[in-house]
Amino acid sequence: MATMARDGWIALGESAVCQRVVYDLDWDLSNLDAMHVAQSPTGAFIGMARDDRKPYFTPGGAKSLHFPLCIYSATGQLLRSIPWDREPASILKLGWTDNDQLVAVLDDASVRLYPVYGDPVVLSLGEEVAKNGIASARIWPTGLAVLTKSGQFTVIGSWSSPVPRNYLHYVFTEQPASWTHVVASNTISGSVELLVPVANYLVVVSEMDHVEKPYSSLQTVQVSPQANFWACVLSSFMLEIRLAQTNQVVARLDLKSVVECDSNGFQLAWCGEDAVLVVFAESLIIMHMSGQHFAIDLFEPVILTEAHECCFQLTSTELTMFTPVLYATMNVFKIGSTHPGAILIDAIAHYSRKSAQSVDLLEGLLKDQQLRIALATCLEAAGQAWDPKLQHQLLQAVQFGRVWMDQDVTLRDEYSATCQRLRVLNAVRNRSIGIPLTALALQRLGYVGLVRRLTRARQHLLAHRLAEYLHLAHAKVEIVADWAKLKIMHSQDFDVNVLVATIVARVQASTATVDAALDYSELAVAAYRAGQPAVATKLLDHERDPARQVPLLMDMSQPQVALVKALDSFDRDLVHLVLVYLRSHLLLNEFFKTVLACPRAIPYLEQYARDHDRQLLRDFYSVDDRHVERGYLHMENAERAETVEAKLAELREAVTAFSSTRKSAADQKIAEQALDLVHEQAQIAKDHCDAGASTASLELPEGKSVNDMILYLIRTGQMTRAAKLKSKLQVPEKRYAWLMVRGLVAARDWRELERYAAATRKPVIGYPPFARELIAVGATDEAKKYINKCDIKLRIDLFLGIRAYVEAAQVAVQLSDMPGLVEIRKQTTAPADVAVVDDLLTQLRRK
């Protein structure tokens, strides 16, 4: 077993790297070096296009002038061919995203993302890049960077929000020969960083900043997958592995001493975090972290693709994989290993030969209490093994050893989990599926991630079976959704009802156990795009979330249905969205007709229009004969109007609106009065201007109400004008009297106030307001005159309010109010007052 397990091992000191041909390739291609080739991070897909900058000789001749953009499976099956003969731009670089989309950077500064199946997404790198042209580009699973011919970087940091960021603050005067990137999650700056060797520097460029580190002259740098190490090739062809943090050299190899070096075009790639691969024209060198190296001769051009935990090597005939041999496998199978795991394997070998030594070995393990370790190690090695036969044998060894041990729950669970994992791995590694997935890659991807990948590769049946086997309910929903979309696309001639029924039945069968419902709107979008609006509408009826339904219904030109659905959701913003859409797509009268047909929508329209489009609201009220409402709207507009003319116009509109029904007669009158008031105000302002300098010291009327206006007129002595306004606006006598008092007091015109008080035998509001207003402005002496005219019962309090104790006491005496007088005496403090009050007190006592 051990010799079989060591097949393809390249020993590098204490460690080893395994070189394994994974698949023979079915394609018929010979000259890969004239192509752009890119393999996806899991190795499952290979993108290929002609490199226009390289000469291409075909045996066939003319037909290959326009080579299409192709997507192959890892076994070399052509999955998709995208014609390129009519494309205006040529491809500069190919790469893959972490969710299996082929990325093509074109020389017109656009980027296209092709899913394995389905329509591409086109992104632009911006005008700057287009203007300056792209010199070089790098694509990695989470983003890309381009260096323009003007020497600036532009970076897309994530595919989820693919916004190009221009790193403007550093400009390279000369095009660097090579550069590399560090993904944002591995940098301190939090942005993608670029490492560029320039002369004796290494320039580290981040979005906000740059650092120039002195460095012995470098040709190429490659950052390890987890960014712990840098692999560097110096100009002297010295290969170095350095610690990224401290720049300390971990291992070093003079490449010139091993192979013939050729500075144009060598490839440098990491194999996990353990070893580095360098490919020259005729040889491949592996250098391990320990400094041990190994050279392999090459007979044809190869292309290296660095994955997270391994490295793929592609030739025109086969796909090879380099993987570091992991500890468990190493311990079990290393020649001369004395690890318990190795002993267990030894024991089982003896057992199969019916040798008694097997018992001795097992008892030895038991005695040293190492059987548990041996079992765990073998189990782990089984999980890492590629060959199903080897997996089987290792698992058998574990079964054999377990008999000797007490029940161990952890081990049992681990055993069944490993079996499950291996079944999945073997299924996808099978040539018919063709995903060269390592155990570590599966761990990183997760089962759900794997199932998604299978779905994207349209392996629906396997995906569904895996989801079933692994109890991934939510993933199952996704698979069914994807299947349904495909079904819709390829069923143009089906009966709509039958199609929808088939889909719904299948969906319900798959989602019966899950509470998360399927996103029917997504299916509807697919149906609509596939030119099946009827299917889309039918599918949308099954959608539960209106926020998903409504925008789609609008896109599908069914705004009426969208409006009803939005109203059903009670979500105001959704209703407003539909209304805005309708408004911009319909003529005004059609728009109103649509809204009026749906009375529930009217309050929403009113509300939206009130805040955002008042003209629309005005028109709506007119159309709907809601004149009173329109009147109020005009009143509101008048208040907001900035010029007198606009104000007058709005008020006139209000008067007309109110005049349309008798019900609003009172409001009409108010609007008319408002009109009169504004006229009057305008007139006064005009007079004011005409009067010029003499009255310039008088401020213009402030405030907006009739009260304010009359007050102003009285305060400035324009009595006739005030009286005119009073009669015109039918101000009641009582309020006018109040305003008179307030105005005259504010003007401190005591004589006029007296005249006004005397004009009638008794003012309609009585004398207390006179007194109170005067007290409020501190004119106590004036106030006293009016207090004496007030009702005698009020006088004491009023006098006390202005600390006129003597007067208050006198009133108390008149009223014979003994308790009141005593109270007044208590409050009196001034000695002169005290004497008088005391006098009055004795006077009253005597009475």
Add this chain to the structure above:
Amino acid sequence: MKLTAFYALVRDARDQLSHCLESGTGRKALVIDKSLSGIISRLADSAFIKEHGVERLSYLSPQVPDLSDCHSVIYIARSDPNVVKLIAQHVHGALASARDASGPTSSSSGVHSPPVAVSQRFFLFCLPRSTLLVKKILEDDSLLAEIDVQDLEIDLLPLEHDLFSMEYPSFHALAPMRDSHALYQLSSSLLALESAIGPFTAVRGRGPLADSFMTMFTKMRAAHSHPSPVDLTGTNRLILVDRTLDMITPLMTQFTYTGLVDTFKDIVAGFVEVDGGGQRPRKFKLSMDDDNIYCELADLNFGVVGPTLQRLAKELKAESGKRKEANTLTDINKFVSDKLPELQKLQEALPIHIGLAESVAKAIMDEDFNLVLQAQQVLLASTELDADLIDELMCRNYEPEAVLALICLGCLIGCVKEKQLDLWKREFVQSYGFHHLVTWHRLEQAGLLTATKTPTRQWANLRKALDLIVEDVRVEQPDDIAYTFTGYAPLSARLVQHWLRPTARTRDDISRLLPGPPVEVGDFGTAGRVFVLFLGGATYAEVSAVRLLGRTMGADVTVVATEMVNYRRIMAGAMVSLT
């Protein structure tokens, strides 16, 4: 256990805010919609904001601030189209000036070229959720690629450990039931609360608004199919207070400390403006959690605030005096470490509360205020409105909010005839401006200004059945919720009292006298937390009343309000705004 819901909310909200402030790199600028500043500062102080690398903080306004030196600009706003349009303008401006700045320098060469204009990144956080409309506006403005739009899911603002507010202007939206959006918003907020504290097992309430809320809430709960949250601490019960059943209380003058401070000093998101000691006024945070003095004062009838403050000042003096008594080093050390920080906090807060109490006292000494107060009490007790007073107040241009509130109260009690109301309308618009015709119309629509056609005994019956007028209130040791309005027991709180401990008599009276339909879900029982949800806003005095109910009935009660209201804010909300 009492504090779990509060802390869960605070923690979630702070996490959200933290996430928001962590977006972007480099120098950050934060631009906040002014109406949200209270909410933000309630959750995070300036140190918290600085910790996250925010170097510039400004309020959103039509003037574009120069933020070109910042790498990331983070906007926080409500999902309001007008606000979003304003932000779009800002971003366009910033992009244009960045283009101008980078244009000439981009051709400069040389490896050591100096940094040119920064490439800025923009983030928009929508409270509580971004909407499709917001995205559409940005898309139409071709800014969707430039601005990273995200949600800032702060649904409920925790004001006190037992008081959460949506801070959503809802009174006018809900009361006339024109805008179901407020209900929608409230339902989502309550769903968010449910996922933090566990589901509500029983609901009680009454009224059309409570009913439609319940319908919407149930519907949304079904549609969202949240994974059932883990509930470890017993049951949660919900009481729905429908504001349309009790519009009277919010229009009354509150008489608790917080209520009066709110009326005269306007509490916004738990902050009140206080004298900054010669400088410009500063915001003071009212929080029972960090302020022991406020904790004592908050629910007191204002009549006992003065003596309480005196007592607290004396105690504080005595405590500080103890420092002199501490002779040995250990004593002094103990004093400094145990008592001093607490004392310093008190010494800081005491003068502020004294200042607040003084300004409230000054305001309530006002003669007109007392006339209005008297009129309110007469109105409630004897169903009569002093018409002359209203006329006189209008002649003197007394605060229009107070006048309107009094007229509305009269209408709600049912003692204003149509002729009188028409007359007042004319007088009011002449006195305060013709644009108040619109204000009047809005209040009519809200059902606050309806004339009584035929005399009814509705209010008198209700008053009698639910003991709404309490003659002798003990303000020092309150035993009845009527202490909060000095004699009037808020109807809303009486309903809460009933649902907490229903009797056959009140049940009959309520179903006879108040509009339905009743909302009854589940078995209410007597165990577990109670959440009292005020649909359409709550006053601080009502919160105090509910707190008293919780204390006397031994229930763990939390108030959730759509907003905090008082008569001023309600009336001002109906007036034409000039924005």
